[in-house]
Amino acid sequence: MKALPAASVRVRVTFAVTALFGLALILGAWLLVRAVEQTVLRTVEQRQTGHLEALRAQVEHGVPLDALQLPPGPPNTQFEVRTPASPAMPARVLGVGPRLFLAQRRLPDTDLSTTELATISPKEGRLMLVAMSPLDDVRNSVDALKHVLWAAIPALVVAIALGAWWVTGRALSPVRVMTRRVASITGSTLHERLHVSSSGDEIAELAQTMNSMLDRLERAAQRQREFVSDASHELRSPVASIRTQLEVALAHPDPTRWPAVAQDVLAEDARMEKLVADLLLLARLDESNAVARDEIDLDDLVLEQAARTWRLPVQVHGVQAARLTGDRHQLACVARNLIENAVRHAKGRVEVATTTDGSAIRFTVDDDGEGIPRAHRTRVFERFTRLEEGRSRDGGGAGLGLAMVRRIVELHGGAVRIGKSPLGGARVAISLPTAT
Structure with a gap:
């Protein structure tokens, strides 16, 4: 049999339940004994008070003390009639009747329940009626109850421990199945999932949560495989092109062709270098959720990127002051990638704009190209995704620009979406929080 861990949930729950139940039993037993004892004592006192009331009625009606008739009661109860003490006359006990004990026949030294009742006799004056009953029977009954409880409590504690062990085992059985x-x-085998019961309890919720985690892991693993495959494919193209050009040049030596070969190799090397840099940036963005919190003028940053040498002029008349906190290098990468993407697909016009509306900054890039179909406006943000019109190698990117844009914008607490541009092409709109 496999040994259980010393600090397993089953052991801890069983110990806690047993300890709490044992303490509750001990406290309940003590309260029960006290309640029984007090109840019996009150019963004795009430009986004594009733007897004394009967005696007081006789005394107040002038019945002589030696003619008092005691009411029916336990034979071990002693009744006394006492005169009050004073400096001139000490207290004395008057014994009357064959059923009223004299002072010389007082009860032996033991625990007594004593009840007193004052009265006035027409003949004797002020008197004190006293009833005394031994508590031996009460003590014996309480002791018998204690013995029963001391024998029952350990048995109940053992029973509850076994019950807690069994119930906990049954409750944790699905957890053990899920663990295995x-x-x-x-x-x-990431496609496999846990069985979710129809009970709707915490165990079913745990199974659903773990299945959701497995879904995320499977998607992450799938993305990783696709990422590695796509990256390998994209890197293979420039490497193969460089190798082919060098092999052709070596097979047909011609000194006049080497400058052209060198230019082609440098172009492929630059393409490969940009791809590696983009992959490295994406990896860094995935590793950390923290960004720098510098005060940045987004309008200046956009103007700097628009002033670069592009195939088409970039219109900046819509750029207004917009200040936020973030990473300057990453936000510059966002502006550069969006402008580069717009220029690549535009027919002849690209416009950028920045506006501030309360606590949000809006940055838009418009072009007059073919636009992006509605069905692909979410997919283009995935890595290595290029639509058919953008698949030409001479067209530029490897499908990483918009993926980096979305990741950087999300890290800065913003959102990005693609829609229809007033120019007829695509509009990429970014919203970012302003500087606080």
């Missing part, structure tokens, strides 16, 4: 199931899932 999850432990058996590997990278090649």
Whole structure:
């Protein structure tokens, strides 16, 4: 049998339940004994008070003390009639009747329940009626109850411990099944899922949560495989092109062709260098959720990127003052990628604009190209995604620009979406929080 961990949930729950139940039993037993004892004592006192009331009625009606008739009562109860003490006359006990004990026949030294009742006799004056009953029977009854409880409490504690152990085991059984199931899932079996019961309890919620986690892991693993595959494919193209050009040049030596070969190799090398740099930036963005919090004028940053040498002039008449906090290098990458993407697909016009509306900054880039179909406006933000019209290698990017844009904007607490531009092409709109 496999040994249980010393600090397993089953052990801790069983110990806690047993300890709490044992303490509750001990406290309840003590309260029960006290309640029984007090109840019996009150019963004795009430009986004594009733007897004394009967005696007082006789005394107040002038019945002589030696003619008092005691009411029916336990034979071990002693009644006394006492005169009050004073400096001139000490207290004395008057014994009357065959059923009223004299002072010389007082009860032995033991625990007594004593009840007193004052009265006035027409003949004797002020008197004190006293009833005394031994508590031996009360003590015996309480002791018998204690013995029963001391024997029952350990048995009940053991029973509750066994019950808690069994119930906890039954409750944790699905968890053990899920643990073994999850432990058996590997990278090649991420498609497998846990069974979710229809109970709707916490165990079912745990299974649903773990299935959701497995879904995320499977998607992440799929994205990673696609990323590696796409990156390998994109890197293979320039490497193969460089190798082909060099092999052709070496097979047909011609000194006059080497400058052209060198230019082609440098172009492919630049393309490969940009791809590697983009991949590295994406990896860094994925590793950390923290960004610099510098005060940045987004309008200046956009104007700097628009002033670069592009295939088409970039219109900046819509750029207004917009200040925010963030990472200058990353936000410059956003502006550069959006402008580069717009220029690549535009027919002859690209416009950029920045506006501030309360606590939000809006940055838009418009072009007059073919636009992006509505069905693809979300997919283009995925890595290595290029639409058919953008798949030409001479067209430029490898499909990483918009993926980097979305990741950087999300890290800065913003959102990005693509819509229809007033110019007829695509509009990329970014919203970012202003500087606080």
